[in-house]
Amino acid sequence: MNETQMQHLSWSVNARGVAWIWLDLAEKSANTLSEPVFAEIETALDAIAATGAKGVVFASRKTAGFVAGADVEAFAALPDAAAARALVERGWRFMERLAAYPLPTVALIHGHCLGGGLELALACRARVAVSDRKTRLGLPEIMLGIYPGWGGMMRLPALIGPSKALPMMLTAKSVNAKRAKRIGLVDEAVPERVAALTAEALVLNPPKRKGLPLVERLWAGPLRALFVQQAEKRLRAKVRAEHYPAPYAVLRCWSQYRGNPLLIPAADPSSIEFLATHPTTKNLLRVYFLQERLKRFAKAQTAPITRVHVIGAGVMGSEIAMVCAASGLTVTLQDLSLEALARAQQAATRWFERRFRDDETALRAALDRFIPDPQGLGVAQADVIIEAVVEKLDVKQRLFAELEQRAKPDALLATNTSSLSLEAIAEGMAAPHRLVGIHFFNPVTKMPLVEVVQGAQSDAKAVERALVFVGKIDKLPLPVRSAPGFLVNAVLAPYLIAALKCVESGIAPEVVDAALEAFGMPMGPIELVDTVGLDVAILAGQQLVPDEPEPPRRLHQLVQEGKLGKKTGEGYYRWEKGKAVKRTVKPDEIPEGLAQRIIAPLVAATERCVAEGVVADTDLADAGVIFGTGFAPFRGGPLHWRNTQDTDKREKSTEMT
Structure with a gap:
């Protein structure tokens, strides 16, 4: 059957009788959910039901992922609490209709599947996730001061049990494909090459659902009050209700209103109206847009970056190298001390094991990319060279004067200095315009921000490439001018x-x-x-x-x-x-x-x-x-x-x- 093209999706039914709905939001790099998208999906589902199809697979044509969530800009622009309730009600009705659809439905997930995207997947009968490092599933609404209002608070605990579901909702932590399979969030986690066939197989042979384990049934039933009491105690040790009301609202909505926010009276502190108009929500939305602005600094088109050389295997240098390797870059780590390199290798192994505990393939790949390099042989091949040595001006001056002779002509030369002037460091260089600052914060593995420092002598293209590099290692780049202490x-x-x-x-x-x-x-x-x-x-x-x-x-x-x-x-x-x-x-x-x-x-x-x-x-x-x-x-x-x-x-x- 020919593919039917709509503004934000297309659909068709193949020879095996499986209908495919391909989400592809117009003029956007990622799929988000909104009223026009809901309406198009409903129109497609009605048309598919009339074709005699055996079931439906939801998939995405965006390389970034499945669905990134609701349209945050549309939510931020809502005029009042009544509009917020109307938005939640529309999404809730859509998800209920999808859950009740008479044909088997499967969500084929790659990349990000977050917020409303995961709620859409939960409303399907089954889920298949592509098992690569980019696939992440989660409900991050708490980070915006709100909660999953389209069925996530009801369906996720019912599917995987409250002891696994509530922490996901209260912390906004996402899980990878293999972890999702282990906890029962997806039915299959498979390589991309067989993902489509697996999704169709689940349409044609829907999986039989197993009930929750006894302990999860107890937490969800007769021991629900005790479970919530313990969860709230842990929550109070981390955040205050007056600062962050949303996680407390999640507990109340799940425990007293079966996860349905539409049942909560407007005057209740866990209601849609209360959260939508709370100052915390407005400020967290502001923080979200600030974060998106920082991310955009990393979007420039520059020469590819695949290899990084880090000089200095102290705590900072080691963690910079670890983060680069975890992000898919090949890293050579140089230090005069073999003992320091050995400690760095051990620390990297421990951190990679924690980070990739559910993905042995990713763990081995990260370890292979982390290369101790006592002789500094990696300098000649590196696209980015970062020094993290002792904070002594003469040492850094000599180092960069040598590096610019050995590095590729287009290699980015960067210092991690936190206290020295870039202009002074560059004084001994033949081409001082090549030097920029890339200032990480301790601990590098946890701190999201990196200051990209432009000295008076720095070339604008070098600064631009540094911003792109920071984004490539999943950090937030902040452009700053060289000055004592920079900003932070x-x-x-x-x-x-x-x-x-x-x-x-x-x-x-x-x-x-x-x-x-x-x-x-x-x-x-x-x-x-x-x-x-x-x-x-x-x-x-x-x-x-x-x-x-x-x-x-x-x-x-x-x-x-x-x-x-x-x-x-x-x-x-x-x-x-x-x-x-x-x-x-x-x-x-x-x-x-x-x-x-x-x-x-x-x-x-x-x-x-x-x-x-x-x-x-x-x-x-x-x-x-x-x-x-x-x-x-x-x-x-x-x-x-x-x-x-x-x-x-x-x-x-x-x-x-």
């Missing part, structure tokens, strides 16, 4: 100094940390200083907060005593088994306005970086501070938060007058 360290240093000065004034470290954690920071500033090292904090303060004549007395004293924080087992805190030993702080112990007082220097430094052109605008500054320091995402960034506070004050002042 320049704003972090005065924040930490302000916190240390509060301790100096007599406020307990635990109280300072509790105040900032209550504000929404992922870690208190005193614990952070202990984590990075007190000696490092002194050096950073001298370089980045020159107005401070000397470090706080207590900080200086601890360093003199050799108490450098986590790495020595004692600093402002005593450390046991990698954790700071702290006493519990009661809310009434925290002085009013303490968090705001400590945050104020960070906000001022962020504003100064924008004014001085270190970063292009306030939105990019907010993005850098959120993804580089962990600044409370639900507040939308330091400058956005400051502006919101100013607006609130003006509105209150107007009301009083």
Whole structure:
């Protein structure tokens, strides 16, 4: 049968009687779900039912993946809570209709299958996933301050059990194809070459569903209240309901409303209306669009990047190499010390084993791409060369003067320096325009942001290629201008100094940390200083907060005593088994306005970086501070938060007058 072409999809029925619906959203690189797409699928399903087809396979013609979720831009543009409810209701009706379709339905999944995309797959009778490293299935709505409103909260726990489903919904973590098969989320995980045949086989011979194990039936039934109580206890240890209401709403919706958000009254704090209008949702949507903007910096067309050479097998250099290898690049790691290379190889093996625990093929491939290179032979073949050696100007100058002689003429030369001037490093080079900064944050394996630094001498094309490279290793590239501390360290240093000065004034470290954690920071500033090292904090303060004549007395004293924080087992805190030993702080112990007082220097430094052109605008500054320091995402960034506070004050002042 000829293929019927519609605006966002096409469909046909083959000789075996299997109908294929190919999703292909017009003028977009990824499929998303919206009213026009729902309407076209429904029209196609009605037409297919009249053909006598034996069943339907949903697939995607987008190379990026199956379906990325709902149309976030359309959601962000909703005018009010009523419109949000109408959107959820439309999607819910569509998924219910798909689930009740009289013919067998199969979702053939490759690449991303997220949010509404996974809800569509869950509404099908069966699912097949392509077992490569790009395939990911998940429900990330929590990251936008909302929940899976099109049946995900109902169908996922029913399919795989609440003990596996609720963590996926509460953390937004996705799973790969093999993990999805193991937990029962997909029926088959197969190589791409047989995926279509497997999907058709499931249409023609639908799988018989096994019931959930007894323990999962108990969690979903008579022990549901206990399960939710335990889940909420774990949740409260991670996030506060007043900051992030959505995960608490997921628990309530599943436990009390059978996963159907349409049953929840509008006044309920777990309702569609409450979440859609909550400030956290607006700010998390802002963060989403900031993240998308950073990703776009990596979209330029440049020469292919397949090989990377990293110099320095310390913690930073080793993790840079690990991340590159995990992302599909061949990496040579150079160091004079064979012991350092051996430690790096061991660390890489442990990390790859955790990262690829469900994919032995991907694990072996990553290990093969991670190549210790004591002689630096990889320099000649590398597309990107990154140095992560000691922070000494003369060492780096000699290194790059040598590298530019040995590297390919078009190879990107990059420094990971956090404190030295790019212009000074480039002084000894014959072609200084080749040098850029690619500044990673510790730990490289976890921190999403990378600053791409343009020195006064850097060529714009080299900077562009560095941005593309950062995107290629699944990091967020932030373009910054060469200046002391760039953006992130320049704003972090005065924040930490302000916190240390509060301790100096007599406020307990635990109280300072509790105040900032209550504000929404992922870690208190005193614990952070202990984590990075007190000696490092002194050096950073001298370089980045020159107005401070000397470090706080207590900080200086601890360093003199050799108490450098986590790495020595004692600093402002005593450390046991990698954790700071702290006493519990009661809310009434925290002085009013303490968090705001400590945050104020960070906000001022962020504003100064924008004014001085270190970063292009306030939105990019907010993005850098959120993804580089962990600044409370639900507040939308330091400058956005400051502006919101100013607006609130003006509105209150107007009301009083």
